[in-house]
Amino acid sequence: MHTRRALLRAGLYGGSLMILSRCGDGPEELKGDPGQMQQAATFGLPLPIAPVLTPTSTDATTDYYDITARTGTARVRASGSLTPIWGFNGSWPGPTLRATRGRRVVVRMSNALSEPITVHNHGHKVAASSDGHPTDYIQPGTMKTFEYPNDQNAATLWYHAHTMDITAPQVYKGLAGFYLITDSLEQSLNLPSGAYDVPLVIQDRVFNADNTLSYNVDSSSRREGFMGNVFCVNGAETPYFQVARRKYRFRLLNGCNARIVTLELSSGSMVQIASDAALLPAPATRSSIRLAPGERVDVVIDFSNYALGTSVTLRNQDDSWDSGGSWGDGSWGGSSSSGDIMRFDINRNEAETSTVPATLLPITRFTSSQAQVTRTFTLSRDRSSDQWTINGLAYNPARIDFRPRLGTIEKWIINNDSGEDHPFHQHLIPFQVLDIDGSPPGAGLNGWKDTLLIPSRGRATIIMRFEGFTGIYVLHCHILEHEDHRMMLQQEVIA
Numbered sequence: 001m002h003t004r005r006a007l008l009r010a011g012l013y014g015g016s017l018m019i020l021s022r023c024g025d026g027p028e029e030l031k032g033d034p035g036q037m038q039q040a041a042t043f044g045l046p047l048p049i050a051p052v053l054t055p056t057s058t059d060a061t062t063d064y065y066d067i068t069a070r071t072g073t074a075r076v077r078a079s080g081s082l083t084p085i086w087g088f089n090g091s092w093p094g095p096t097l098r099a100t101r102g103r104r105v106v107v108r109m110s111n112a113l114s115e116p117i118t119v120h121n122h123g124h125k126v127a128a129s130s131d132g133h134p135t136d137y138i139q140p141g142t143m144k145t146f147e148y149p150n151d152q153n154a155a156t157l158w159y160h161a162h163t164m165d166i167t168a169p170q171v172y173k174g175l176a177g178f179y180l181i182t183d184s185l186e187q188s189l190n191l192p193s194g195a196y197d198v199p200l201v202i203q204d205r206v207f208n209a210d211n212t213l214s215y216n217v218d219s220s221s222r223r224e225g226f227m228g229n230v231f232c233v234n235g236a237e238t239p240y241f242q243v244a245r246r247k248y249r250f251r252l253l254n255g256c257n258a259r260i261v262t263l264e265l266s267s268g269s270m271v272q273i274a275s276d277a278a279l280l281p282a283p284a285t286r287s288s289i290r291l292a293p294g295e296r297v298d299v300v301i302d303f304s305n306y307a308l309g310t311s312v313t314l315r316n317q318d319d320s321w322d323s324g325g326s327w328g329d330g331s332w333g334g335s336s337s338s339g340d341i342m343r344f345d346i347n348r349n350e351a352e353t354s355t356v357p358a359t360l361l362p363i364t365r366f367t368s369s370q371a372q373v374t375r376t377f378t379l380s381r382d383r384s385s386d387q388w389t390i391n392g393l394a395y396n397p398a399r400i401d402f403r404p405r406l407g408t409i410e411k412w413i414i415n416n417d418s419g420e421d422h423p424f425h426q427h428l429i430p431f432q433v434l435d436i437d438g439s440p441p442g443a444g445l446n447g448w449k450d451t452l453l454i455p456s457r458g459r460a461t462i463i464m465r466f467e468g469f470t471g472i473y474v475l476h477c478h479i480l481e482h483e484d485h486r487m488m489l490q491q492e493v494i495a
């Protein structure tokens with residue numbers, strides 16, 4: 001294990017080369033120097049921004065959308081062939097859905113792929129029948145209707161494949177998109193909006209020489225979590241984005257299968273305004289942000305702080321960095337690496353129209369003593385089977401692991417017994433963080449969350465109220481290969 005961690009620590013190329021080198025069949029992508037290939041393509045493509053999907057029809061209460069999961073091709077790399085992908089409406093990422101609190105959305109999801117899929121809207125408080133449970137299959141050639149009530153705070157959600165045992169390869173091929181909810185409070189704040197509100201999904205990938213995606217890992221490597229050797233943003237390799245000298249809101253989603261990133265700008269800082277499930281109570285200036293698979297942060301970058309004609313790079317911080325972050329104990333590093341993600345080119349002056357108010361979303365904090373039920377979850381690696389487990393169990397869709405009651409406040413103590421960091425994700429409802437390794441959450445974690453990185457050998461306590469719906473919902477590690485290896489349980493919320 002130490003050898004593996006050391007190899008991963010060695011960097012962006014080290015991790016993936018190590019994984020690929022275990023393959024028996026001599027993958028093509030190892031020929032040549034991946035570093036050279038990456039250099040040649042860095043900042044070669046403009047940032048794609050997924051189109052906002054237009055409803056097929058609307059009525060007094062509801063917007064109706066039709067989406068088809070199908071194969072497609074995309075200009076992912078600056079030169080060479082287009083890349084075959086799987087995507088919602090054939091694009092990677094899929095189209096962005098924009099919803100308004102209180103107005104219902106219905107999505108008719110068709111599957112034109114060769115495999116069954118399920119589709120989960122990550123962060124949505126939704127009936128179990130629309131949650132995209134791992135066995136709620138949409139078989140090839142069939143369609144399923146999802147109802148999204150949008151009865152929740154403005155937030156950056158994302159919809160993605162969530163299919164039992166094959167989520168990782170399906171998301172890797174491109175089955176993910178943004179689902180954004182706005183509300184009247186958010187609209188009253190005058191945050192950057194319209195063309196200045198840009199979702200960015202960050203994903204690491206490996207390409208074969210012909211620009212096809214490589215997910216060529218053997219079963220034991222795959223269980224650890226697949227890491228790429230190049231970052232893509234919105235489905236383009238290390239793109240550039242031309243911006244005006246004013247504020248922009250970026251909705252940053254770590255859509256990697258397994259890579260935990262530490263985001264920073266090559267100069268200057270970001271102002272975080274939201275965590276996974278809602279706006280923060282107050283903006284927080286961040287010089288770097290640790291973001292695990294499944295997590296989102298919305299940030300504002302004020303490009304008036306930069307000179308006209310200059311550029312600033314968003315990058316994954318080198319893991320020699322070792323203090324001042326959320327944990328600052330040096331225990332991270334298993335999946336860190338440095339690397340360019342994208343570049344902002346400040347190319348014009350424009351009048352500023354937006355603000356970042358000092359108060360965003362007021363939050364009533366739960367206190368530990370309000371908890372009516374306390375549960376403990378232990379994340380481990382089972383020594384005999386070498387499988388990931390939660391409370392010693394591998395996921396079984398036929399088993400109900402526990403039954404929270406609607407309306408109840410529960411406190412969950414999550415212990416990580418393993419030598420890896422795991423992003424823990426709860427479906428249906430967001431939670432608040434009470435502590436991480438005994439310390440109160442920092443400014444970026446003191447709002448509503450649905451995914452939280454539990455440090456290796458560490459512990460976190462979260463608290464939540466069960467609201468909205470009864471039914472069966474999963475909770476799991478959001479490293480997709482861990483999830484596929486059954487690092488998942490399920491709860492039945494009861495009345």
Ligand code: C2O
Binds near residue numbers: 160162294427474
């Ligand atoms: Cu984003 Cu259950 O997942």
Ligand code: CU
Binds near residue numbers: 123425
């Ligand atoms: Cu989810």
Ligand code: CU
Binds near residue numbers: 423477479482
């Ligand atoms: Cu995990």
